Amino acid sequence: MFLINCPFCGEREQSEFKAGGEAHIERPKQPTELSDDEWAEFLFMRKNIKGVQFERWNHAHGCRKWFNIARDTSNDQIKAVYKMGQKPPVK
Amino acid sequence: MSKNLRFKSSKQVDETYRISFKFNNKTYYGYKGDTLASALLANDVHLVGRSFKYHRPRGIMTAGSEEPNAIIQLHDNTSRTEPNVRATEVEIYEGLVASSQNCWPSVNFDIGGINNILSPVLPAGFYYKTFMWPKSFWEKYEYFIRKSAGLGKSPKEADPDIYEHKYIHCDVLIIGAGISGIMAAKLAAKNGLKTLLVDEKSFLGGSTIYDNSEFSKINNQITSSWLEKEINEISKLENLEIKTRTSIAAFHGYNFLLARENLTDHLPINQRENKIRQRLLKIRAKKVISATGAIERPLIFDNNDRPGILLSSAIKKYIDLYGVACGENNILFTNNDTAYETAMSLVQRGIKVNAIIDNREEINSKLSYEIAKNNIKIFKGFTVVDTYGYKRINGLAIMELSKDGQKVIGKKIKLSCDSLGVSGGWTPAVHLFTQSGGKLKFREDDQVFIPHKYPSDQLSIGSCNGDLSLEEITTNTVLSVKKFLNINNTDYKTFEITTGINKSKRNIWLLPSDKILGKTKSFVDYQNDATAKDIKLALREGFRSIEHVKRYTTTGMGTDQGKLGNMHALGIISETAGTKMGEHGTTTFRPPYTPLTFGTIVGRNVGKFFDIIRRTPIHDWHVANNAKFENVGQWKRAWYYPKANENMHQAVQRESKAARDCAGILDASTLGKIDIQGTDASEFLNRVYTNAWSKLAIGKCRYGLMLNEDGMVYDDGVTTRIGENRYIMTTTTGGAANVLGKLEDYLQTEWPELDVYLSSVTDHYATISVCGPHSKKIVSKVIPDLDFSDEKFPHMSFKNTKIGQIKCRVMRISFTGEQSYEINVQSNFGKSVWEKCMEAGKDFNITPYGTETMHLLRAEKGFIIVGQDTDATMTPIDLQMDWIVSKKKYDFIGKRSLYRSDTIKDDRKQLVGLLTENPKEVLEEGAQIVADIKKSPIEMLGHVTSSYYSPNLNKSIALGVVKGGKKMLGQKLIIPMENKNINVTVADPVFLDKEGERLNAEL
């Protein structure tokens, strides 16, 4: 169980958080303009990286804020934690 | 058998405190400090169980948690019974009752023993290959396999003991209180670090604490005395907490560890009352030092599993620590020097050692010369090729090894013995290290895996790090701990070590025999009966990965996770496949290191604390009025209210009829309620619901359907506009938390520009729904000041009002199709307002109804229940709810998905009504729906989602989802059941009052 440094509350146990999948997938502004394939790309396609992966997390049993983390999936090391709307601070 | 093999008192065992215990219905005696294993051995009992597959007699093999054979059941047929307990870890107490587990009907006569004779037909993969065919036979095999497999019996009564969980935060956690752990604890604690030292045993000092021979010294003191002084010193340190009988179960990432602390298992049962039995420690350590020691390896030769064959180190521990000899005529078989320490321990107490068989040709340790002086024959360059004796070893045969160690040569020599100690060298206990994600490397010199890359702030020291000699342990522990903890000052200077042994070793994974392999039983995994032959067979059948070989042969898959034999399995694989040991890696050791009880895992979360229970403010009334309850998520909801001798069906029929004929009252407090405020609240609802919200007037209510982005129905409910910028949204009972989470997610991540605030107010209000043709009269009596006329208060509108001093919101909305009012009051007034409604409704036969009747009433109207009539594959179009999907809105969650090529298909499963040919026949929910039963295989068109007998229509009604169902109106379909086929007709899902006249109907 890892420790996550919530950008609003500080370091807390993983059990307080909920994982929300891959980060930086923006909901298309004009979905009606998209072809089936383009919409499916947004809807279904997710990366499954061995290495540093950008993920959405929610402090569900805390401040309930969503934020992003950069986590190395091979060893669970969290390289960075950053707020929604910000660019990932690591590669 | 009444031999006494207790030789002299030891510090561990208190001979003034005699304890009686029962093993397999026979009474024995031991002393305080004994383990069940040491006490049995003192009584010359070796045979303790039968092996898993072949049911061969098995004896105590080790003296620790790596024990594969002595697996017993404690206190059988009592509420405290526990299976899969290792006799080597149980401390005896007055009244202990233990029995062999893996034998049926008894350990001495065992039906499964026939498997031993049948063994040529029981190769690796036997169970997979045989019992899977024919499938229908599995039920017959299963009973006997399970019975004779001897997996122990789980208790049938509630566990009377108390368990708890505890969090511990520390600077340094040290796992293992052997010599290196003790030294590390002293270094850490004396430098001001908050230190926790844990050990699974009842005493400190590991195997060094009984290393009391003249040949082993530290700074000129006998090693055990040196360590005793160290222990005395650290036990006084204030910032050091020591926990014995505490076993680390799991080492997770970020230095989070789980440990089980045993508090009462060593006490007589009558002293355990009201005490906590076991504690699950949740430890978060800044730094972790593993000092978990090493486990001695057995040797792999024919019939290496007979009772009386033990690890050499176990024999040493039994005699040195407990004063117990494992036999009167001992033979030791080794490939390294440590067995000579065992020999010396026996010799010094006058116990006969007949011979030492050593794989090595050259042996030149000081101790070996001493042993030779005692007229003990040492067979150099020899190996054991067979052993004799069924329930106890009584002899063995040896032969000389060829130069390359691949063959045996010369003549067979037979020797007699009643105990054989084997030593194949040592395996560092890296289980916890690998569990934590650590990477190992292979050390060729002595064929061991040792820690290589640490995944967190941790360190391995002592023999678990591959430092197997006293010299390495002492020196390296100080050096590496100083560096790891970043400390300079220590009490330790240099160490002057005296030892009688060297490091030399001749490693042969599978010892050669004069027989062909197929004729031998050389056990690699004792618990699962996997032999060297099985492993070779797996390779021959094409398995290469160690993980596959493990599963195919079941090597390492017992409760001991192959602590003894895994290395040999790897060795045999690499020898056979001609690959290098290090290349295969090892199998993954998964938590728990040793098994945990369920009690420890759940702690205090048992009985009524098992899960959170949510009760509505009106709950006590339901209880007082004989309601039966059902669980909906964490809520307890009134299900139905049986009167006198009514069964559920009768109660529901009565309630349903009353609700339509007179009046019904329902506690709807569990519906999720979300208070939505902000200048963009209307726009927000436009985006999350499929229909339009901007034009909803203040004071009006509207039903809304919420989709996932994939177009599938997610939740539904009525939302009321109570102000310009304020709405109250209701959700399904089960969906409340998820809907709030989803709305927050969109607000925070996709639409942060919207001025909208959400709060969950589910628990703040009690909701009382009064429906039926008399409902208006009843609510008018409860709230006389409010104008309930249809003109002033029409369907789908809302009023703020008061019942006396109590503020309330009344919504005129209906989930039954009847005229219906929902009164929302602050929770604490819920029960009194409910009682007022009951009082006001007395003259109108007001009838409380539960969730079952609610479901029936809404089914008559064809209203869906999200999660019952839908799963995550139903769009609003599939549900025939096209009317609620706005064509005008540019976007809402899930809109684009509604015209994906897949969602517009005609033959999707669609919601339809179903009427049975026989109106009395009620379908089973979940039953399959087909059109043609002659086709093979039969094509499943869908299934029944809701089904009831409607007392208002006097016939059976059902909802179901059917492929292309929308176009099947009037078509005949079939519901095939076990004993009959039921004919049904596809119907409109709205069975009652399609025109909606009852919404305004009054009596």
Ligand SMILES: [Zn+2]
């Ligand atoms: Zn937070």
